[in-house]
Amino acid sequence: MPTLAEVAQKAGVSIATVSKVLSNTPYFTEETRRKVMSAVEELGYLPNLAARALSSGKTHLIGVIFPYVYEGIFTDPLVQYILEGVEAECNERGYNIVLSTPRLSPDGPEENYRRLLQSSYLDGIVALDNVPLSSVLSPSLRKNTPAVAIGYGDHPYFVRSDDLQGSTSLMEHVVSLGHRHIGILTVDESLHYSIQNRHLGLQTTAETAGLNYAQFPKFDRGDFSIASGMQGAAEVLNQENVTALVCINDRMALGAIQQVQKMGFRVPDDITVVGYDDILSAQLFSPALTTIDQRAPELGHQAAQMLFALLNNEIPDSVVIPTRLCIRESSAPPKSSR
Amino acid sequence: MPTLAEVAQKAGVSIATVSKVLSNTPYFTEETRRKVMSAVEELGYLPNLAARALSSGKTHLIGVIFPYVYEGIFTDPLVQYILEGVEAECNERGYNIVLSTPRLSPDGPEENYRRLLQSSYLDGIVALDNVPLSSVLSPSLRKNTPAVAIGYGDHPYFVRSDDLQGSTSLMEHVVSLGHRHIGILTVDESLHYSIQNRHLGLQTTAETAGLNYAQFPKFDRGDFSIASGMQGAAEVLNQENVTALVCINDRMALGAIQQVQKMGFRVPDDITVVGYDDILSAQLFSPALTTIDQRAPELGHQAAQMLFALLNNEIPDSVVIPTRLCIRESSAPPKSSR
């Protein structure tokens, strides 16, 4: 690979001149610029980013962090959408993405991740930060690297989906259809801040409508999977007489629908099932799933934009992104009210 | 951030000693090692990767390249599975991933990508290489960086899914059910080498069974999307009397099923529909889709393993990964043969 020195020699100028011409420093004659550029052209010079990084402290590399606790992170449908949003913004500005998916444990993220964060490799960080267990963005870890959190982690700059509003409009929809006996299929809320907010939205809305949320039958041993949705639906339906199942995510909702059908009920005629996320399968499934679209690509876009503002020494405003209720075929008024 | 120099001073030894102790070079007393390690511990020293990269030429960064032509790459269901496989192998070895999704045009990949490839940032490359348009791994681009291709690009080290075997077993399944009038829903094969192989498998198998593949009604203006699957199914069913639709991917197959149902036919009773990929929705859809699982995570695992072999100066063998036929509910014998 040609270096600055070779370009300089070929152009008959000093190394510094080449470096400065390439970074558009003023005070060079057109003649000099031309000589430099044609030498660059001929040799096919491209900067050695490692050297540039060492010298300038800038790598043009953005870390995108998806921590996980139990299962691999790539089963989370948010991930690819966020990645897509961040990637678009980075590419536009000539930045590249370093993808890291550290495993989280009570003693914090794994060694490999800590090395990356403190390596001076990353100009900035965008991190999913929803897990109470331990923040991947704790100040001790990231030193002075600018960072934006996606989620509820304790961090000055963040983007979140409005889980409260999302779960509120979801429960409002179910209640407004006339449902009074509602089962909740969810996961342990200590796993996820966003889940806590969704619970809060469900509860507040139910109680505002005069329902006793505390007495709703609940299955909270789910793990976001289809299988746990099936299990949850089975448990709730075997014990109680509900007309609707509100699920904490789409995969559990799709599992629930299958279980409901397997037990001889129809969706939505006998039982309404709603989810949260609007994954691809939600639209395709039959019956198509009523759910909340949290517009995940927008999370990525906004987070990246905020990060570049920070890199530009601006102070960005944190953002809460509103969700969208997608009413499809899996929700309808309860039988009794028809 | 503490540097080697500070650690050396604190430990009362030279910089070189610290560096060597940290890389487990022999010939140091336990006493010296202890002093160094406790200084490292106390200061929380972590190496500056940019400096290490410049000095040693090793960054411990692996480029993972997903080129795209028209639509964003993240809609491709392969991507997340491959990423998952590569990530697992990299993480195990202390490597990090640089994700790049260059847009391909007839004059090759975009500038930003070329800079990355020749920047000395990447120790190795894993690239999806299926598009005839221009290889992201052409020797002129990647200089001496070791690379493994996933797909049919002209490259010495590659991993591919056995598209020929996959499409063969898919067509064998349909033919063995008794179908003779079969519609093909596909995309322009110049877009993708793997598609060419799938076509070949379909054709050979049909002809081996004594059928005239050339006269099968075909829709080849698809773009992998659900919408184009619906359009294709509509066109084929309006013109010809087929009992089965073989689709080049699952999304088109799911679109086709919806269109078939919308036109008043039942799947699989009236018309069999099969797909290719085994995306999540394929299992969830009702009727569940008969399709080919190409075991994408395995592609990522194998590619990464080959790359690390290369980095280790070994010569890996290229791999063709067999697929698995998933027979579900969307395929059945044609009416006439019952």
Add this chain to the structure above:
DNA sequence: AAATAGTAGTTAAGCGTTTAACTATTATAC
């Protein structure tokens, strides 16, 4: 005529590592 400002480039230090080459001490062989 001297001082100042603007233009056009060069020199050289520094970024934090790695590692070849070197010194110095101690152990082993013959």
Add this chain to the structure above:
DNA sequence: GTATAATAGTTAAACGCTTAACTACTATTT
């Protein structure tokens, strides 16, 4: 008792770039 090898550490060059500080010349101001 000297040569050789093994052990234990240091010195200093190199990686390729950025940039502050400097030189040198020309144009303008006072």
